[in-house]
Amino acid sequence: MTTTTLAVLVPLLPFLGSVAGLLLGRKAPGFVRPLAVLPALLAAALAAVVAVRQGGGPTIEASTQLTPTGSVPIDLALYIDGFAALVAVVVGVVATCVQIYSTGYLRDDPRYPSYAALVSLFTSAMLLVVYSGDLMVLLVGWEIMGICSYFLVGHYWETPEARAASLKAFLVTKLGDVPFLIGLFALATDAGTFRIDGILGAVAAGGLDNPTLVALLLLAGVAGKSAQFPLYTWLPDAMAGPTPVSALIHAATMVAAGIYFVARLLPVFASSAAALTVLAVMAAVTMVGSGLAALAQDDIKRVLAYSTIGQLGYMAGALAVGDRGAAVFHLMSHGAFKALLFLAAGAIIHAAGTNSLSAMSRMSGLTKRVPDAYWTMTVALLALAALPPFAGFFSKEAVLVAAEHTALGDRTVAPAGAGWTVLVAGLLTALLTAAYATRLWLLAFRGRGAEVPDHGRQPIAMTSVLWVLAIPSLGFGLSVTYLDDWFDGHALTPTVTTAVLGTGIAVIGAAVTYAVWRTLAAKAAASPVRAPAAAHVAHPDAEAGKVEAEALHLPHPAEDPADPGRALLGPLHRPAAAGFHVDALYSAVFVRPVLAAASLVRFLDREVVDTYVRGAGTGTRWLGWLVRRAQTGNVQTYLSALLAGSVVLAIAAVLVAVAGA
Numbered sequence: 001m002t003t004t005t006l007a008v009l010v011p012l013l014p015f016l017g018s019v020a021g022l023l024l025g026r027k028a029p030g031f032v033r034p035l036a037v038l039p040a041l042l043a044a045a046l047a048a049v050v051a052v053r054q055g056g057g058p059t060i061e062a063s064t065q066l067t068p069t070g071s072v073p074i075d076l077a078l079y080i081d082g083f084a085a086l087v088a089v090v091v092g093v094v095a096t097c098v099q100i101y102s103t104g105y106l107r108d109d110p111r112y113p114s115y116a117a118l119v120s121l122f123t124s125a126m127l128l129v130v131y132s133g134d135l136m137v138l139l140v141g142w143e144i145m146g147i148c149s150y151f152l153v154g155h156y157w158e159t160p161e162a163r164a165a166s167l168k169a170f171l172v173t174k175l176g177d178v179p180f181l182i183g184l185f186a187l188a189t190d191a192g193t194f195r196i197d198g199i200l201g202a203v204a205a206g207g208l209d210n211p212t213l214v215a216l217l218l219l220a221g222v223a224g225k226s227a228q229f230p231l232y233t234w235l236p237d238a239m240a241g242p243t244p245v246s247a248l249i250h251a252a253t254m255v256a257a258g259i260y261f262v263a264r265l266l267p268v269f270a271s272s273a274a275a276l277t278v279l280a281v282m283a284a285v286t287m288v289g290s291g292l293a294a295l296a297q298d299d300i301k302r303v304l305a306y307s308t309i310g311q312l313g314y315m316a317g318a319l320a321v322g323d324r325g326a327a328v329f330h331l332m333s334h335g336a337f338k339a340l341l342f343l344a345a346g347a348i349i350h351a352a353g354t355n356s357l358s359a360m361s362r363m364s365g366l367t368k369r370v371p372d373a374y375w376t377m378t379v380a381l382l383a384l385a386a387l388p389p390f391a392g393f394f395s396k397e398a399v400l401v402a403a404e405h406t407a408l409g410d411r412t413v414a415p416a417g418a419g420w421t422v423l424v425a426g427l428l429t430a431l432l433t434a435a436y437a438t439r440l441w442l443l444a445f446r447g448r449g450a451e452v453p454d455h456g457r458q459p460i461a462m463t464s465v466l467w468v469l470a471i472p473s474l475g476f477g478l479s480v481t482y483l484d485d486w487f488d489g490h491a492l493t494p495t496v497t498t499a500v501l502g503t504g505i506a507v508i509g510a511a512v513t514y515a516v517w518r519t520l521a522a523k524a525a526a527s528p529v530r531a532p533a534a535a536h537v538a539h540p541d542a543e544a545g546k547v548e549a550e551a552l553h554l555p556h557p558a559e560d561p562a563d564p565g566r567a568l569l570g571p572l573h574r575p576a577a578a579g580f581h582v583d584a585l586y587s588a589v590f591v592r593p594v595l596a597a598a599s600l601v602r603f604l605d606r607e608v609v610d611t612y613v614r615g616a617g618t619g620t621r622w623l624g625w626l627v628r629r630a631q632t633g634n635v636q637t638y639l640s641a642l643l644a645g646s647v648v649l650a651i652a653a654v655l656v657a658v659a660g661a
Helices: 002-023 029-054 082-105 112-131 135-153 161-192 196-204 211-226 233-239 242-250 255-264 264-272 271-292 301-318 324-352 369-382 391-407 418-443 458-480 495-524 544-553 564-577 579-630 633-659
Strands: 060-067 075-080
Touching: 002 029, 002 060, 002 075, 002 082, 002 112, 029 082, 029 112, 029 233, 060 391, 075 082, 075 112, 075 135, 075 196, 075 391, 082 242, 082 324, 082 458, 082 544, 112 135, 112 255, 135 161, 135 211, 135 233, 135 255, 161 211, 161 233, 196 264, 196 391, 196 564, 211 255, 211 264, 211 271, 233 242, 233 301, 242 301, 242 324, 255 264, 255 301, 255 544, 264 271, 264 633, 271 301, 271 418, 271 579, 301 324, 301 391, 301 418, 301 544, 324 369, 324 391, 324 458, 324 544, 369 391, 369 418, 369 458, 391 458, 391 495, 391 633, 418 495, 418 564, 495 564, 564 579
Parallel strands: none
Antiparallel strands: 060 075
8 A cells, every 4th residue: 555545544444443333332342342442553553654654754745625615725635744653653552552451441331332432533533633734624633632522531421520521621622722713714814725835835935924923823722732821721620531531632632732733833833933932931831830730739640630731831842942853752752651650540549449649648558459550650750750761851851952952042943032931941840740750659659558458450451551651651762863854854862961950850859859758757657646548448349440430529538747749839739739729710700700791691681681572572462452352342332432532633633733823
């Protein structure tokens, strides 16, 4: 087959698997799991073949007109450069691991057929975004992902947390999509086409009339999809969905789409220094704020959610300094270790019967109960903390090197101020990342108290994918020297300055967190009163998904006295735990006024508009009653009324005549 044909099959196979899974879910349930896993696996394999054939060389392009629309046609087009080829492989691999993991995690879930079909559709939509060469077709995949996220985040719809989270995710991302759509039309109007190659050509020729306005409109959609400040609030709440869904959203789809979009159209944003400055500030606030919030969270999945927001901030920061190679490199590295972190967290939640770190810290023996999750999560946390030689070290350093070059004036794509903003925020975030990664590891795996119940070995479908994802989490960064051709041809290796500085800061963050934990643990051990462990214990035969759904209802226990988060944050702990009250701000500024306006409209509709409607009906009814009363059928009565009316009219005429004289 030609490379173009293989590329068409990559998003098509998961889509066909999704349709087949929905049609056969009830009639032939035995086919559901193969239809979930095999299309994703084949798509990943074909994406790898396309990447090998593309080889970082010239862009693969093909198109056919989808429909005539007048001056700006819409084409079904492929645009596969090195970035697209590699990102598609990451999406396919992570989606395959998630589907395999889900066969064990949700093995007894009655809604698994629809869940698997939606995951396949989600994967297909992201692959469409990756390979699409036309912005309107890309928008289709972009919006399908939003719809799929609504249903998948709300999978446990019996719980109010899942229902609220799914609605919030949908509304917040749609809030960003409105200016995003306007920006797409403005961009196509200036460039005269929706084709990516045509738009890039128009930018190179200086054909954009309003680059700053277009770039800022597009950034609104990117902020919503990729959970950047100020539209990041939906992502922590989306943890109410099943853990495999969290892994898929955070690692390979949805949040990666916004970063990938900016990377693909970076010349559009680079044509406006103001847009890059806004992006740099947005990335800096996102990085630092999410790092502080992650250090204060008690829910293990919310820690990882804020971690994702921070790592997306790194990617946005790389784009703000004009280095899309560093951004996509970190996107791929993050996809591997973040998927591993979430899937390992699912195994831990199943074993502990809770997602509360405070509860886990009061349990001992968790490492023996889930050794696979323990070792692989340790690898992923080291990659997250960006310690060498793990993948996160190389990709994070690529971002810092790009910021350093821009700050020092070695690169002139972006303003130097943007470079300094990203560099300082990136170093501070490296400190915070190492701190909350160390805290999570200590509270989850170094707990003291009652033994964790033995639930037996995790299903092989769950443990096997953990080790598969541990390989790129450990070794992907080492391959950076062989991937230069895919990343615009420039090296992404770290410099001595950023490597020493970034690693040193990360080590300091981890060491300080460990020292604080040791001190607090010693004080807690000497105290005669120790808070009890969580009361809830999962049934040994309960599936992981059921345990997680039940954990949503559990109140989190009192904070562990050995938790270093409060000691490290001090007075910032309370606002950081609440996400710095951004949700409360949105509620006060937007939600309450909208609800008040809705109440006013409802009042006006019921009490004013309906009053006029009822009055019109009542007046007509009364007039009919009067007319009906007058129709007696007596001729003498009619003549008397006619005579009386004539007399009244005559008197009125005389009075008018006298008044006129």
